[in-house]
Amino acid sequence: MQHDDFIWAAMQPGLQLATRVISMNHPYWHSILDIFCYQQVDPNRDPRPLVDKTDLFSVFDRFEPGAPPILGQQRDNFERRGFDSAAPARVAAQFLAERLDLIITSCGLEKNEKTTWGVTYAPHDREVHDMRITMEINAEIIWPLLVPQYTAAEKAMCSFMLGATLLHELAVCI
Numbered sequence: 001m002q003h004d005d006f007i008w009a010a011m012q013p014g015l016q017l018a019t020r021v022i023s024m025n026h027p028y029w030h031s032i033l034d035i036f037c038y039q040q041v042d043p044n045r046d047p048r049p050l051v052d053k054t055d056l057f058s059v060f061d062r063f064e065p066g067a068p069p070i071l072g073q074q075r076d077n078f079e080r081r082g083f084d085s086a087a088p089a090r091v092a093a094q095f096l097a098e099r100l101d102l103i104i105t106s107c108g109l110e111k112n113e114k115t116t117w118g119v120t121y122a123p124h125d126r127e128v129h130d131m132r133i134t135m136e137i138n139a140e141i142i143w144p145l146l147v148p149q150y151t152a153a154e155k156a157m158c159s160f161m162l163g164a165t166l167l168h169e170l171a172v173c174i
Contacts, residue, residue, distance in 0.1 A: 006146070007104075007142070007146065010142065010145035010146050011142060011145065011162060013156070013159035013162075013163070014141075014145075014158075014159040014160070014161075014162030014163040014166065015162075015163070015166070016163075017159065017160065017162075017163030017164075018162075018163045018166040018167050018170070021163070021167055022167070022170075028059070031059045032059055032171055033088075033089030033092075034089070036078075037059055038059060039059075092173070096133065096170075096173055099131060099132045099133055100132075100133050100134075100135060100173065101132055101133070101134045101135065102135050102137065103134060103135070103136045103137070104136075104137050104139050104142060105136045105137070105138070105139060106138065106139055106140070116138065117137070117138045117141055117161065117165040117168075118135065118136060118137050118138060118165040118166075118168065118169045119135075119136045119169075120133065120134070120135045120136070120169045120172040120173055121133070121134055122134070133173055135166075135169045135170075135173070137162070137165060137166070137169070138165075141158055141161050141162050141165060142158070142162065144158045145158050145159065145162075
């Protein structure tokens, strides 16, 4: 796929959608990248069994009226001292630019499980200097973009799904 111009051309609308959303500087993307915009979700709201529970966080725009006071005075102290809460995001973006592998594959799961449009993971058994992050995109999203039997509307929907999946998986990386 790396050198297949036909596949890359078919993926362009989805890639452009993801790029435009990221480039528009929407407050939500700023919030994802700002460590002060995460609030822990009350564990009582998580219906999963206790053994499956992990800490859940929600993201909000901290400059919106009524935004929760995350970290409260600690946040204010950090900001007064010049802490740049966007710095970790810049480091993460550089890391992803250097170490993100995009793979087109079948993301069908085991029998009786739902198919997923994308998966992102990083092996935890490697040192940071060797680490790579792998983003797998389900080939079934891209297939309709490659064959002439699909209508322009169907291809547009697949491009939208590709763009949305890429954005979702990038958010997972961050």
